[in-house]
Amino acid sequence: MDPTVQERSDEALLLAAQDDPEEFALFYRRHVRALAAYFWRRSRDAEVAADLTAETFAAALDGCRRFDPARGPAIGWLYGIAHRQLGRLARRGAVETRHRRRLGMSRLELHDEELERIEEDALREGPHARVLDELAGLPPDQRAAVEARVLHELDYSQIALATGASELVVRKRVSRGLSTLRDRLTREQS
Amino acid sequence: MTDFYTQLEEQLLVAGRRRESQSRAGLALAGRGRQVAGATALVAAIAAGVVIAAPGGGGAPPEQAPARAAPPPAAASPAPGSLRGIRVLVLDGTPRPGVARTVAGDLRRLQASIRGLRNAPGRAVQQTSVRYAPGRRAQARRVAAALGVADVGPASASAAIAGTVDVTVVVGTDVRRRPPVVPARPAATPATPVPARPGGAPVTPVPVRPGGAPVAPAPARPGAAPATPLPVRPGGAPVTPAAPAP
Numbered sequence: 157m158d159p160t161v162q163e164r165s166d167e168a169l170l171l172a173a174q175d176d177p178e179e180f181a182l183f184y185r186r187h188v189r190a191l192a193a194y195f196w197r198r199s200r201d202a203e204v205a206a207d208l209t210a211e212t213f214a215a216a217l218d219g220c221r222r223f224d225p226a227r228g229p230a231i232g233w234l235y236g237i238a239h240r241q242l243g244r245l246a247r248r249g250a251v252e253t254r255h256r257r258r259l260g261m262s263r264l265e266l267h268d269e270e271l272e273r274i275e276e277d278a279l280r281e282g283p284h285a286r287v288l289d290e291l292a293g294l295p296p297d298q299r300a301a302v303e304a305r306v307l308h309e310l311d312y313s314q315i316a317l318a319t320g321a322s323e324l325v326v327r328k329r330v331s332r333g334l335s336t337l338r339d340r341l342t343r344e345q346s
Numbered sequence: 347m348t349d350f351y352t353q354l355e356e357q358l359l360v361a362g363r364r365r366e367s368q369s370r371a372g373l374a375l376a377g378r379g380r381q382v383a384g385a386t387a388l389v390a391a392i393a394a395g396v397v398i399a400a401p402g403g404g405g406a407p408p409e410q411a412p413a414r415a416a417p418p419p420a421a422a423s424p425a426p427g428s429l430r431g432i433r434v435l436v437l438d439g440t441p442r443p444g445v446a447r448t449v450a451g452d453l454r455r456l457q458a459s460i461r462g463l464r465n466a467p468g469r470a471v472q473q474t475s476v477r478y479a480p481g482r483r484a485q486a487r488r489v490a491a492a493l494g495v496a497d498v499g500p501a502s503a504s505a506a507i508a509g510t511v512d513v514t515v516v517v518g519t520d521v522r523r524r525p526p527v528v529p530a531r532p533a534a535t536p537a538t539p540v541p542a543r544p545g546g547a548p549v550t551p552v553p554v555r556p557g558g559a560p561v562a563p564a565p566a567r568p569g570a571a572p573a574t575p576l577p578v579r580p581g582g583a584p585v586t587p588a589a590p591a592p
């Protein structure tokens with residue numbers, strides 16, 4: 157891949173995607189497998205996972221003009237949409253199709269091999285993915301702080317500026333978030 | 347055989363292109379509606395455009411100060427070196443607080459109209475760059491010359507839509523290595539201070555129980571999933587997690 161693409165942040169890609177669908181595709185490629193795996197772990201059903209993944213990215217494309225990096229990292233925004241999709245699935249018993257319909261996207265009919273591949277990918281994600289799952293379970297302020305600090309390598313001062321909290325508070329959130337993650341992951345292993 | 351990921355990517359690309367051509371067609375009419383919600387987003391979009399437009403590594407090294415002098419001022423122009431009438435947005439791409447503010451202050455003393463001072467999104471920017479809206483190349487060159495910046499280029503299309511600034515300066519970490527053109531004093535407040543977004547605590551998605559069953563999120567308006575502004579903690583009151591950490 158083009159090294160300059162690798163270096164670009166998710167936020168930059170999403171903002172550029174507001175005018176250029178190719179940029180959205182780059183953002184998509186970065187995250188689609190992890191998101192499909194995330195959905196598979198939640199549903200244990202590759203077809204549902206594929207459906208949720210498609211609707212989540214359709215909603216993201218549909219709404220990327222409203223993405224505002226000042227509110228938090230792009231990955232949090234994407235998984236925020238993902239959580240809402242899971243919530244709707246739980247309430248209605250069916251995956252939404254609204255955003256795909258709005259964008260004129262048909263529901264993909266997948267063969268068994270394609271479904272198996274999603275499942276295999278999800279299984280391969282392993283412990284790394286479990287961390288992301290646990291991360292999603294943290295209190296929102298801690299989760300956002302940990303994501304910004306660890307996944308996006310922002311400075312405490314930058315996070316403080318972006319969130320409006322003091323640097324001290326941001327540091328506390330990160331350290332509490334990380335220690336909770338550590339506890340949960342150790343507990344799972346033992 | 348194309349797999350699921352590829353098929354979905356193709357669908358998204360087609361949908362995105364279709365939407366893009368529709369929005370281009372409707373741009374002239376759309377006007378107001380998006381402006382309200384978009385003020386911050388647009389600035390950010392400019393920033394993104396700028397950051398993206400900046401050459402990854404091929405650009406001139408920052409030490410190679412002003413490559414070209416500013417073009418001779420037009421007949422009616424103010425005193426040489428003056429940036430009067432140029433609307434400048436300053437984006438801070440450095441982790442060091444105050445650097446961009448100093449740059450903004452320098453530009454103000456040269457009579458530029460500072461239209462905002464924001465953080466550039468994404469990672470730390472190394473090389474300071476100057477980007478111009480269509481037709482504002484000359485102004486950009488003057489700003490760049492004043493700052494001793496070699497990297498001057500057109501801004502992205504988003505900036506053109508914004509139409510509220512002539513020139514965007516993305517301050518990078520190289521800026522401190524350069525001798526300031528004007529004596530650096532703490533900058534004055536930007537001409538058009540934009541109120542900081544209250545709080546802005548990042549996206550608060552629906553918490554999911556470790557067990558996997560998602561906690562039902564607040565019902566969203568139909569047709570509003572990403573439209574629903576992701577809940578933001580008001581006021582940004584430093585919310586210290588109430589419960590003592592385990």
